[in-house]
Structures are given as structure tokens and as C-alpha cells.
Amino acid sequence: MLKRVAYYPGCSCEGMAIEYDQSVRALCYVLGIELVGIPDWNCCGSTPSHSYDPLLGAALAGRNLAIAKSQGLDVVMTPCPSCLKALKTANQVFRERPSEFLDVLGMPFSGDVRAISVLQLLYEEIGPNLIQKAVKFPFKNKKIVPYYGCLLTRPPAFAQFDDPENPVSMDRLIEAAGAAVPDFPHKTECCGAALGITQRDVVMRLTGRILEMARAVGADAVAVACPLCQQNLDLRQDQVNRALKENFNLPVLYITQIIGCALGIDRKTLGIEKLAVKTDALFQSA
Amino acid sequence: MQRPHVLQIQKTCDQEFIKRVERESGQQVSKCYQCGNCGASCGYTFDFDFPVNQIMRLVQLGQKETVLGSRSIWLCANCQACTTRCPCNIEVARVMEALRIMSVAEGVVSKKNILLFYDEFLNLVRRYGRVFETGLVARYNIKALKPFTDADLGPQVLMKGKLALKPHKIKGLKAIEEIFKRFESHRGK
Numbered sequence: 001m002l003k004r005v006a007y008y009p010g011c012s013c014e015g016m017a018i019e020y021d022q023s024v025r026a027l028c029y030v031l032g033i034e035l036v037g038i039p040d041w042n043c044c045g046s047t048p049s050h051s052y053d054p055l056l057g058a059a060l061a062g063r064n065l066a067i068a069k070s071q072g073l074d075v076v077m078t079p080c081p082s083c084l085k086a087l088k089t090a091n092q093v094f095r096e097r098p099s100e101f102l103d104v105l106g107m108p109f110s111g112d113v114r115a116i117s118v119l120q121l122l123y124e125e126i127g128p129n130l131i132q133k134a135v136k137f138p139f140k141n142k143k144i145v146p147y148y149g150c151l152l153t154r155p156p157a158f159a160q161f162d163d164p165e166n167p168v169s170m171d172r173l174i175e176a177a178g179a180a181v182p183d184f185p186h187k188t189e190c191c192g193a194a195l196g197i198t199q200r201d202v203v204m205r206l207t208g209r210i211l212e213m214a215r216a217v218g219a220d221a222v223a224v225a226c227p228l229c230q231q232n233l234d235l236r237q238d239q240v241n242r243a244l245k246e247n248f249n250l251p252v253l254y255i256t257q258i259i260g261c262a263l264g265i266d267r268k269t270l271g272i273e274k275l276a277v278k279t280d281a282l283f284q285s286a
Numbered sequence: 287m288q289r290p291h292v293l294q295i296q297k298t299c300d301q302e303f304i305k306r307v308e309r310e311s312g313q314q315v316s317k318c319y320q321c322g323n324c325g326a327s328c329g330y331t332f333d334f335d336f337p338v339n340q341i342m343r344l345v346q347l348g349q350k351e352t353v354l355g356s357r358s359i360w361l362c363a364n365c366q367a368c369t370t371r372c373p374c375n376i377e378v379a380r381v382m383e384a385l386r387i388m389s390v391a392e393g394v395v396s397k398k399n400i401l402l403f404y405d406e407f408l409n410l411v412r413r414y415g416r417v418f419e420t421g422l423v424a425r426y427n428i429k430a431l432k433p434f435t436d437a438d439l440g441p442q443v444l445m446k447g448k449l450a451l452k453p454h455k456i457k458g459l460k461a462i463e464e465i466f467k468r469f470e471s472h473r474g475k
Contacts, residue, residue: 011417016448040457042415047364048404049411050383051390056469060411063461096312104468106461150365155377164370190329190365197426197435198400199333199361206329235439274446 002125005116006068006076007035010083010227011043016235017080017227019271023256024079024118026269030260031126031134038067038076044086047194058093059104061086065113066105079118079256081151081226087115088158117152118256119225120161123169128176136264138178142282144258145184145219146170147210149191149229164188170255174223177262182217186210191232204243207232211240211248221251221282223258230254235276251279299348307345311384317374318342324368324378334358338368338378345381354389360397362386399430412466415456420449 013021028035041064045057065087068076078084094101094111102109116124122131148167156164167188171181191210192203210233214222224230234252241248253275260270261283272279308315318339325337335357336344344353353359359382368378395401406425410418427433443449456462 048407154366155369193363
């Protein structure tokens with residue numbers, strides 16, 4: 001089991017997804033995983049850097065992997081799927097176009113630092129069984145649907161994690177936390193991603209469909225593992241209600257917050273109060 | 287969605303364009319036999335001018351102008367559903383990405399506001415080393431002449447301490463600037 005990983009929070013974990021960062025840190029602490037900061041990390045370039053050439057994003061993300069390596073670390077964990085994709089793309093571009101990549105990066109690069117998501121760390125390195133044993137406050141009589149979004153499992157050859165059509169890692173972790181997991185057909189449907197600001201109508205429609213399905217299967221809450229999915233489903237839920245004349249009232253929590261609560265970490269530490277849709281009903285016993 | 291009328295395929299087939307898309311995406315577009323899996327998987331088809339399978343066909347037919355000027359390539363969120371389900375193992379999302387990059391290089395971007403948002407994002411990365419979300423939305427809103435985009439979300443994210451009021455500057459800004467400069471000179475070649 002991994003005991004020590006480099007931690008790459010990514011820019012949204014310093015802002016809109018600050019509660020994701022808080023809950024990742026608190027949970028890893030309790031589970032005995034040491035998160036080693038990457039000194040002076042920079043933005044991975046995310047989607048925007050790919051409007052020019054994957055080389056730019058690869059070099060931006062690559063700098064972080066190179067720093068982690070210089071600290072003697074071989075695994076970088078990030079909570080953000082978009083950062084994860086960027087970090088893995090750095091290794092891919094290094095393999096496909098090594099001389100161009102190294103020219104732009106301008107620092108030593110080995111290409112052997114592995115990037116994993118926090119979900120991967122929880123599922124593959126710690127595992128639902130161990131987590132279940134540590135649970136003190138199970139979510140009894142609650143239904144939580146797992147929403148994986150696009151990038152954690154797709155495309156399969158690149159993600160090398162879980163199943164691209166019917167992933168189950170989050171299902172198992174939610175069950176370990178004591179909640180029931182209804183079948184959820186929209187596990188990997190796209191929420192609209194970064195189009196929230198530039199093309200809000202599209203996000204309203206796509207996010208609305210996901211919330212509608214969650215409600216239809218009787219969910220008390222939605223679990224996510226991506227800052228952008230969380231923002232679209234939670235923060236924009238009011239906008240969805242206005243745009244689609246709906247009345248969704250579904251809490252959307254990070255998987256790390258759900259497990260953290262079940263393990264007895266206090267809600268303030270996990271940043272539960274920073275979520276937009278109120279979560280009170282989820283914590284009342286039925 | 288209004289679609290362009292009849293395409294003059296014989297007159298407008300650009301062989302060079304087909305080769306370039308295949309080279310830059312690393313994908314063999316000619317393998318596509320129009321099963322339609324990509325279009326059926328795509329959550330954005332309702333707002334595309336051409337469903338993604340039609341984009342693939344238009345590329346096969348060398349319809350450079352129609353493809354690079356389409357809204358589809360910019361509304362694509364790179365969700366990878368098409369790539370995952372293509373029975374020919376074409377990484378369709380990489381084709382879409384290559385088309386976006388080509389449309390920027392040719393100056394024919396259909397959704398200029400999306401490119402503007404991406405450019406502002408990269409400007410902030412270059413200036414501070416990280417993205418400063420408050421600054422990003424503010425700068426986009428001003429430049430896109432949409433000053434109130436997401437203004438309704440402002441009060442609650444501010445109250446919850448989710449929005450930084452000042453950017454965080456990393457120490458290695460020089461290294462970031464050099465990456466951008468080397469990238470630009472590489473692109474210029």
C-alpha cells in the first residue's frame with residue numbers, strides 16, 4: 001500500500017473546490033497516507049492549453065512531475081480529473097514527441113512519475129474493505145448515487161482505471177460508508193464541463209439530465225470526484241432550477257467528504273458547510 | 287439549428303487538409319465507416335451544427351472550410367465518450383482537438399467567446415503560474431461584454447470563502463514564462 005505520495009491539488013482546490021482539498025487532506029491524514037506538497041507547483045494548463053498544441057499543456061504539467069521526481073517521489077496524486085489528464089498527457093507527449101517536449105519544458109524529465117486520482121488511491125491502495133472497518137457513523141437508510149463524470153475512466157487505454165461504461169469504484173466506497181447505491185444510468189454522462197461560463201444553456205441541459213436521473217432513482221445525495229462536476233451539479237443547481245423550471249434539492253458531496261463523515265471526521269474540517277445545496281437532511285437519521 | 291445548404295464536394299475537396307488532420311491527430315480518419323456510435327454517445331449533438339460522425343465524414347471528404355468553421359468542434363467538451371465507443375479505435379476526441387487547433391491557426395474560430403475564455407485562462411497562468419478564478423471570470427466578462435455572467439453566484443461563493451480576492455503568484459514565474467516563450471518559438475517554426 002502507498003504510504004507517501006506527492007500531492008498536486010490543482011488551482012480549483014485553492015478556490016471553488018477548497019472543500020475538496022480540505023476533505024482530501026483530512027481523510028488521508030486519518031487513513032495514514034502522507035501527502036507531500038510539490039513545492040511551488042504551477043497550473044497544469046487544463047483544457048485551455050489544448051487550443052494550441054498539447055505540447056504547451058504537457059510542458060506546464062510536466063514541470064510539476066519533474067519537481068515531484070526531484071523530491072524523490074514516484075507517484076503524484078491529484079483530486080482533479082482534469083489535472084490528472086494533464087499530468088498523464090505530459091508523460092504521453094514525452095513518449096510520443098520526446099525532443100520537442102524536452103525543448104519546451106527545459107528541465108530534466110524522466111517520464112516515470114505515475115499520476116493517480118484520489119479515487120484511485122482510495123479504491124486501489126486502501127480499498128473499500130479497510131474503509132468499511134474504519135467507519136464509525138455509517139449513512140444508514142440513505143441512498144447516494146455515484147457520478148463519475150468523463151475523465152476518471154475515459155478513454156480506457158489512457159485512464160487505466162475501473163470500467164469506462166459502468167465504473168464501480170465509487171459505488172463500493174459509498175457502500176463501505178454505509179449508504180445504499182441505487183443503479184444510476186448517468187454515471188458517466190458529461191455534465192457540460194468547462195462550458196458553464198461560455199455556454200451556460202448547454203450545461204443547464206446536461207446537468208439537468210443528471211440531476212433528474214438522480215432524483216428518479218430516489219437519491220438523497222450525489223457523490224462526485226471532480227471539482228467541475230461538483231460546481232455544475234451543486235453551485236449551478238439553482239441556475240438549473242430557474243432555467244428548466246425545476247425544483248431540484250439534491251446535495252452534491254465529494255466522495256472524500258462522504259467517507260470522511262462516515263469515519264467521524266467533523267463536518268467543518270471536511271468543508272461540508274461550503275457546499276451550495278444544504279446537506280442537513282442527509283445527516284438526519286430516517 | 288440552421289445548417290449550411292448543399293456541399294459542393296467535388297469542387298471543395300482538399301486532400302492536403304485530410305492528410306494534415308490525420309497527421310496532427312495521429313488518427314486514421316479514413317477508417318471511419320459511419321456507424322454513428324460517436325454521434326449517439328455525444329451529449330452535445332443537440333447543439334452541434336454537425337454531429338461528430340458527420341464531422342468525421344466531412345474530414346474524409348476534405349471539407350476544410352465547413353469543418354474548421356463549425357460550432358461542433360468548439361462545443362466539444364473533450365468528454366471522450368466518442369473515443370471510448372469507436373469500434374474502429376479512432377480517438378475521435380483527438381481528431382476534434384486537432385480541428386480546434388487548426389481552426390485557431392487559420393483564424394476561423396466559430397465560437398470566439400470560448401477561445402477568449404481559454405486565452406484569458408492562459409494569460410493568468412502565464413502571469414501568476416496558477417489560475418486566479420475571480421480574475422478569470424472578471425476578465426472574461428469584461429472582454430466578452432457580458433458583465434453579469436454568473437454574478438448570481440458571487441455572493442454565496444464569496445461568503446463561503448471560496449473566491450480568492452488576490453492572485454497567488456508562484457516563485458517560479460520565470461520558468462513558466464520560459465515554457466511559454468519556448469513553446470511560441472517552437473510553434474513559429
